Structures are given as C-alpha cells and as structure tokens.
Amino acid sequence: MRFFTTFMISLGVFLLLTLFNINGIFSFITIGILILFIVMYPILHGSFLETNIDKIEKFLLKNKHNPNLYIIYALANERDEEINQLTEQLISKTGQKSRQSIYKIIRSLYFKDVLEAKKEIQNITAPEYKHYYQALILLEENRITEADPWIGKVSKPWMKYALLAERAKKQGNLDEACAFATKAKQQTKGLQHYLLHKTYEREFKMY
Template structure:
C-alpha cells in the first residue's frame, strides 16, 4: 500500500517539475512567452503575458476575473496594485499599499508611487528597503531613467534581468524591450 502511495507521489512530483521550473527558474524568453501564451485558462498566469504585451482590454478582464475569484483582501490589494501600476494610476496604488501584507511587494509598489509622483529621493530611500535583487534593481533603474541617467539605468536594468528568473524575468525583459532596449544587448 505504501509503495503505491509513494509511486503516485513521485509521479505527481515528476509531472510538476517542468511546470515549476518554467514558473520559477526558466531564463529563455522565447520558452517563457510560449508557455505563458498557452495559459489562457489560468488567468493568474496569463495576466503576466497580457501585461507584458500591453493587451489593455485583456488585462482589465483578467483583473476583474481574479478580483471576483479571490476574495481575500490582501490578494485583492496585490491585484489592484498590479493593475494600478500597469495603468500608472498613483491613487490606485496608494490606496492598496496599506492592504499589501508582503513587505517586499509593499515597498516595491510604494517606490513606484514615489517615482510617479516625481519624488526620487524618497523613491531611493524606499528602494533601499527592498531586498530582492531583481525588484531593487528594477526600481532603481526606473529612478535613474526618470532622473536622466540613462547609462546607470541600463546597468541596473541588466542587473535586474540577470537576477530574475521565471515569470519575473519575462516581465522585466518585456518591460525593458519597450523602455530600455539597450539593456537587452
């Protein structure tokens, strides 16, 4: 009996490994894009694809569906903050900051609020509290870009890209593809 249970568990783990690798470790953008474009039935994943490819209507529809599906206030706050950042709506992000439980994500979006408001010194101070390298370098790159320091922004963007994996790498790459293509060379 135990052998059957163990065999089933091993089979499940083996089937999940490629999926988990794609979500958290993959660095090949072409493979990530192919994977994400096939996730239409999984709105939480397909949202990454829609945001990265600037599909405004699709992003709105996906966010609405996710907000209906997930009622937990902290999860809703994160989806609303993501949507606020996508639309560059400072008021939406500000309203949701207090509801985001994860310190990393709260500081990340708070930094973006300061950037959008033009308060670069406060943005730098807030960015200093972010410990995930891809997040920190991403917001610091945006600060430098807005401050007119393009070369420094490119360096930080490259560091953000190098330190990101999986879904984060895809979003970072697609963002720089439009805003800072020199960072991808």
C-alpha cells in the same frame, strides 16, 4: 490534457504495481509524489526556472486559460483590455484583501493611475511587496527623495535593481538605468524574467 496525462500515468503505475505485487503504503505515497512532480514539473519549470524568452512565451500562450499565468503575457505585451479582464478575474478568485490590493496596484501602475494605487497600498501585509510598491508609487510621482528610504528597505535583489533602474530613468540617467535593468533581469528566472525582459526591451531598447 493535463488531467488525461495524470490519469494515464496513474493507470500505468497501478498496473506496474499490480504486476510486481507492490502494495506497501510507502511505495504508493512515493509513487504518488513522483506522479505529482512529473505532472507539475512543466508548470514549475516555466514559472520559476526557464530563462529562454521564446520558451516562456510559448508556455504562457499554452496556458492562456490560466489567468495567474496569462496576465504576465498581457502585461508584458501591453494588452490593455485583457489586463483589465484578467485582473478582475484574479480579484474575484481570491478572498485575501492583501492579494487583491496587489492585483489592483499592478493594474493601476500599468495604466498610470497613481491615485488608485495609493488607495490600496495600506492593505498589503507582506513587507517586501509593500516597500516595493510604495517605492514605485513615489517614483511614478517623481518624489525620488521620498522613494529612497523605501528602496533601501527592499531586500530582494531583482526588486531593488528594478527600482534603481526606474529611479535612474526618472533622473534621465539612461546608461545607469540600463545597467540596473540588466542586473534586475539577471536575478530572475521564469515569469518575472520574461516580464522584465519584455518591459526593458520596450523601455530601454535593450537586447
């Protein structure tokens, strides 16, 4: 449907350019960028800007054919079989070992397979994600003191608050965990917002 929409918009713009005798290269480039923005805006908005949970969920279900998007829905709603299938699809689609490892770690932590997650952590090249997942692995093992330095290295606010929420939960401080979870959610939009909302709704009976 998106390709058909792009075609129709392009055809309409071409006819308008012809009608008004607009043929400069700058005009064509500007119009091309505008068309790309119009077509891509729904995906960009749903992925990075939307905060309405129902709208994000509808967006994800509408894009069920896209594993990059639909895996968020599967993780948020505990669809175990689909998580396995989607993870394998995503791993096969990328040749980047670091990204493959992130997919594997996400799946491993979801299924509480810490040993598998630990095998992949060294392959992550982006420091922020490496610190985040290393902290998560240590927290999953209840090695809280060892996790603290890694939490301290994380700079993204939502990541740090999410880790602090998990840390507080492991220590049995549920009120503190909920407070950190709320802060983590407030720092996010789009897909991450949806995933945190659904996770915390389930784990802390929030919202």
